Amino acid sequence: MASGRRLVGLAVGAVTTGVAWEAVRRRDLAALDADPHRGVLTAIPPGRPTCLPTADGTTLHVRVHTPAQPRACVVFAHGWAMGIRFWGHQMQALAADHQIVAYDQRGHGGSGHVGDDGFTIDALGRDLADVVEAFARPDLPVIVVGHSLGGMSILASARDGRLVDRASGAVLVDTGAGELTSGMFKGLGVLEGVLGGLGARVLRARLPIPHRTTPISSRVVKAISLSPTASPSSVALTEQLFLDAPVDVRASLGITLTDLDLSDALPLWKVPSTVVVGRQDRMTPHHHSERLVRELPDAELVVIERAGHQSPLERPDEVTAAIRHRIDRAVATA
Numbered sequence: 001m002a003s004g005r006r007l008v009g010l011a012v013g014a015v016t017t018g019v020a021w022e023a024v025r026r027r028d029l030a031a032l033d034a035d036p037h038r039g040v041l042t043a044i045p046p047g048r049p050t051c052l053p054t055a056d057g058t059t060l061h062v063r064v065h066t067p068a069q070p071r072a073c074v075v076f077a078h079g080w081a082m083g084i085r086f087w088g089h090q091m092q093a094l095a096a097d098h099q100i101v102a103y104d105q106r107g108h109g110g111s112g113h114v115g116d117d118g119f120t121i122d123a124l125g126r127d128l129a130d131v132v133e134a135f136a137r138p139d140l141p142v143i144v145v146g147h148s149l150g151g152m153s154i155l156a157s158a159r160d161g162r163l164v165d166r167a168s169g170a171v172l173v174d175t176g177a178g179e180l181t182s183g184m185f186k187g188l189g190v191l192e193g194v195l196g197g198l199g200a201r202v203l204r205a206r207l208p209i210p211h212r213t214t215p216i217s218s219r220v221v222k223a224i225s226l227s228p229t230a231s232p233s234s235v236a237l238t239e240q241l242f243l244d245a246p247v248d249v250r251a252s253l254g255i256t257l258t259d260l261d262l263s264d265a266l267p268l269w270k271v272p273s274t275v276v277v278g279r280q281d282r283m284t285p286h287h288h289s290e291r292l293v294r295e296l297p298d299a300e301l302v303v304i305e306r307a308g309h310q311s312p313l314e315r316p317d318e319v320t321a322a323i324r325h326r327i328d329r330a331v332a333t334a
Helices: 002-033 084-094 121-135 149-159 162-166 190-196 199-204 215-225 232-244 247-258 286-295 316-333
Strands: 048-053 059-065 073-077 099-103 142-147 167-173 273-278 299-304
Touching (some): 059 084, 059 121, 084 099, 084 232, 121 162, 142 316, 149 162, 149 247, 162 167, 215 232, 273 316
Parallel strands (some): 142 167, 273 299
Antiparallel strands (some): 048 059
């Protein structure tokens, strides 16, 4: 008799949980439908798709858009477990009068990879230099824009030297040069205690993650990567891109990130740069950006209010304005 009551209680609890879960899911969908930026989830970035084989056998997926009279070439490099679509707002805003070049980092989106050993930060820096050499119009000033791992790829390219000679300006968004797990989960309440001592392990983890979004996963993504005021579409695209990234790619690049040290590359990056950081960035907090401004030969800081680590998605107009300002200065100098 008692066991029967327990079974009934469990059944009632399961039904109640399911009803509550579905209510939360429907509320999330309604908020997403009302988001004016919802189109970023399905929009196709400007440009024609093409590919670029690299020296180590990796094939990069690249999109190139060239209007009739471009002022400059803007090259976009996305971050860890993201993709070309991450830059949708900025690409659309700049496409009318700039050549746009964007690519999926190796292992992401439409780009291939050659195994775990191919995910060094120097390989990523060479990829970026290869993309610029192959697709940027030689008669235009080149502005390279990198978010998080993309910014680190820009800095790593200084060791190679090719991009330093070619670029007229850079915008380094929510990025750093080393010791990335320091303070990574600060400000997350209970999660800070759980994850704080596991920063490196979290980045390196090869645990499979379901490819389907849930109310729980979207809230974890928002808590870690975005600000409390982030729009539903910015949360949804971040989660979508992250879930699409292969587990082995995330883990291999996680090893690269936890071991990262670009100290020697900073003095070599002599390109005029704008360092952009979200005020509430937990993944690469302020001290990383402040270090870049101190140690880069020519850099200035722009802080984006009410933005976390995904500031190009959360505050697209402000980030685009910072890119335009850097373009204007490069064009004037040219």
